[in-house]
Amino acid sequence: MEQAKRRPGRPPVERRRIPMAMRITPKLRDQLVARAEAKGRSITQEMELLLEQALSTEEMLGGKDIFAILMIIGRAMRETGTTAGFSSTFTLEGANRWLLNPYAYDQAVKAAAAVLEAMRPPGNIEMPKGMSGVMGSFDLSALAARLGEGFANAALGSVAGEEISAAGVEWAKSVVSRLPPEAIEAIRSNRQRNRS
16 A cells, blocks of 8 residues: 655644633533633633642542542541531531531541441461561651651641642642631641640
């Protein structure tokens, strides 16, 4: 078979943007318009940003396993928190702001713990063989026993505004933008109290 001859002229240029037709509901369009106007973007820019965020969320959270676990925990916490928030205030605001209600928050934490406990793998908890003894000034056994707390502390430090690492600061910006200021302040206060 003879190959097709290229026409002389400029080489093909890769387009920066590719048009894409899409049908959406009027309600979704209204939500997109409101978001775009609030952020000073066009609807197209807002849709593109939301699609990019959706595609990167699983990767940002550490893969599909973590994403799935967080979806279960999130649903359990939201349903528990909103129900407990409403039942303790009998208001819609109490349901929506359950994160700031001590009782509702405590119940949501218990819901998250119940999910994680239900997924616990069978078997005995054994410290890794290489994580025992002392290395320099580090007690490796104590480090291994509190490894999760250490990583949680680093993540919370980033959210609290303590510059743990450049990557932590960038990640924290995304988290902080989604939490009410009172929740960030609670993290800071609790961290200060634990240091005392």
